[in-house]
Amino acid sequence: MKKKLKICHIITRMIVGGAQENTLLTIIDHINKGHDVTLITGPSPGPEGELLKNKDIPEFRTVINKDLVRSLSPISDIRAYYSLKKFLKKEQPDVVHTHSSKAGVIGRAAAWAAKVPFVCHTVHGQAFHRYEKPWKNFIYKFSERWAAKRCHRIYAVAEAMIEQCVSANIAPIEKYKTVYSGMELEDFINSTPDCELRKKLGIPENVPVIVTVARLFELKGYEYLLPAAKIITAKFPQTHFLIVGDGLLMDDVKDEAEKAGLNFVFAGLVPPSEVGRYIALSDFMIHLSLREGLPRAIVQSLASGKPAIGFDLDGTPEVIVDNKTGFIAEPENSEQVAKFAIKLLEDEKLCQTLGDAGENLVKGRFGWRKMGDILEKEYLSMVIY
Numbered sequence: 087m088k089k090k091l092k093i094c095h096i097i098t099r100m101i102v103g104g105a106q107e108n109t110l111l112t113i114i115d116h117i118n119k120g121h122d123v124t125l126i127t128g129p130s131p132g133p134e135g136e137l138l139k140n141k142d143i144p145e146f147r148t149v150i151n152k153d154l155v156r157s158l159s160p161i162s163d164i165r166a167y168y169s170l171k172k173f174l175k176k177e178q179p180d181v182v183h184t185h186s187s188k189a190g191v192i193g194r195a196a197a198w199a200a201k202v203p204f205v206c207h208t209v210h211g212q213a214f215h216r217y218e219k220p221w222k223n224f225i226y227k228f229s230e231r232w233a234a235k236r237c238h239r240i241y242a243v244a245e246a247m248i249e250q251c252v253s254a255n256i257a258p259i260e261k262y263k264t265v266y267s268g269m270e271l272e273d274f275i276n277s278t279p280d281c282e283l284r285k286k287l288g289i290p291e292n293v294p295v296i297v298t299v300a301r302l303f304e305l306k307g308y309e310y311l312l313p314a315a316k317i318i319t320a321k322f323p324q325t326h327f328l329i330v331g332d333g334l335l336m337d338d339v340k341d342e343a344e345k346a347g348l349n350f351v352f353a354g355l356v357p358p359s360e361v362g363r364y365i366a367l368s369d370f371m372i373h374l375s376l377r378e379g380l381p382r383a384i385v386q387s388l389a390s391g392k393p394a395i396g397f398d399l400d401g402t403p404e405v406i407v408d409n410k411t412g413f414i415a416e417p418e419n420s421e422q423v424a425k426f427a428i429k430l431l432e433d434e435k436l437c438q439t440l441g442d443a444g445e446n447l448v449k450g451r452f453g454w455r456k457m458g459d460i461l462e463k464e465y466l467s468m469v470i471y
Contacts, residue, residue, distance in 0.1 A: 096193035097185040105210035115458025128154030170196035187213035198236035211379035243267040243380040244401025268457025274389035277366035293324040297368035299383035302333030307374025317424035388444030411444035
């Protein structure tokens with residue numbers, strides 16, 4: 087008979103984001119399998135939205151730790167460590183699974199000190215990367231090496247994350263396992279264009295639509311999308327660019343698009359369950375994030391039968407198979423992005439072929455229940471009882 091596990095997930099914030107959706111779907115799957123699951127998270131204010139308020143989910147225990155904050159804060163970080171350690175000693179979970187960089191370091195340290203039987207972490211995206219300041223990368227790598235010694239297993243949402251960690255000497259390759267990020271794909275696979283939504287957004291009929299689903303923040307690539315959009319628009323003036331997301335750069339992107347005379351349509355923050363309706367309005371996706379573990383938006387686009395264009399960074403090439411499910415561009419190369427977009431706009435049959443191949447790829451790899459099954463098997467194999 088399978089043991090009922092007591093599982094605790096720790097994450098810095100539960101905003102509307104990929105790591106958070108991954109964590110929530112894991113929790114839901116394991117609750118459905120009969121396990122006792124607790125979520126510990128820091129406060130989640132901000133324009134990204136709060137994921138737990140946007141989902142119709144089963145009840146589970148959620149603990150808000152006010153000291154678990156994203157930014158570097160030595161006093162709060164120390165308090166978070168001691169409060170987590172105290173909580174875990176009292177609750178005695180079988181498994182502690184941490185997510186995100188800050189919670190990953192503090193949470194693993196607290197769980198290790200509390201002698202939790204199985205401590206694990208998921209790398210959703212690297213804190214260290216080529217676009218970060220060298221001194222910050224040094225701190226991040228040192229912290230990750232230190233935390234890696236205080237857990238039994240490290241999961242990664244893409245093979246690229248493991249390669250980067252091993253290259254940076256975070257931990258030996260034997261400590262890692264790829265568990266592709268699971269998603270609710272049914273709504274995307276079954277999505278069809280909604281004429282009323284198109285009308286509501288002010289997008290005319292019979293014009294090309296290119297969608298981008300990403301927060302309007304640094305490192306999301308909007309500084310490369312705008313120049314690409316100018317080149318695309320010069321060739322196809324009626325092209326509309328549908329931006330799904332919100333963030334601190336919203337006003338800046340709006341202003342630049344207006345000055346350039348581009349047809350940018352801003353949908354704002356959309357509940358995860360509604361994203362498929364917006365992708366369905368598009369011909370294809372452009373996703374130019376500079377720091378991405380596994381680009382969930384691209385998986386969702388492919389599930390909708392829409393090919394994608396992205397940079398050759400992190401886990402993106404694991405879902406955009408070049409010239410098979412979309413096109414991979416050189417990082418920061420707006421002209422190459424535009425060239426690929428124009429190629430798709432000029433060849434409707436090619437666009438359909440790549441989209442079909444993308445849908446077939448993701449259906450077998452990114453289901454959330456498959457992710458839940460793999461992690462449950464891992465937990466059970468590592469917890470001695």
